[in-house]
Amino acid sequence: MSWTASRVGWQTVINCSAFRLIWTFGDGLKIAALSRNIRKIALSGGVLQNATLADGLFEQLxxxxxxxxxxxxLPANDGGLSLGQAAIAAAR
Incomplete structure (x- = not known):
């Protein structure tokens, strides 16, 4: 791994299992994106209310x-989704 917790400024790898989860998730995003020639990734959704996950993925990618x-x-969770749905409904 070339990306390390210290590079992101985390305390001594906050928690090994959290680090592994973030690394694995980010690596999966990277593999999926590269296989489709995608260089732009949007991080959104309720799970990104977790600052450790959001910051880790952002820095890794x-x-x-x-x-x-x-x-x-707007919030990364359902609040942003609801606004988008309202905008589409209003445009119809």
Whole structure:
């Protein structure tokens, strides 16, 4: 692994199992994206309310050269989804 917890500034690998989960998830995203020639990845969804996961994935994917998009104005969870659904309904 070239990406390490210290590179992200985490305390001594907050928790090995959390680090492994984040690394595995990020590696899966990388493999899926590269197999489809995708260089831009949007991180969203309720699971990204977990700051450790969100920050870890962001740093890992950024370090591997991906353009990583994250919500800034709206929440990453159902609140953002609901607004999108309302906008589509209003446009119809």
């Amino acid at each position: 950024k370090a591997q050269g991906f353009d990583v998009l994250v919500p800034k104005t």
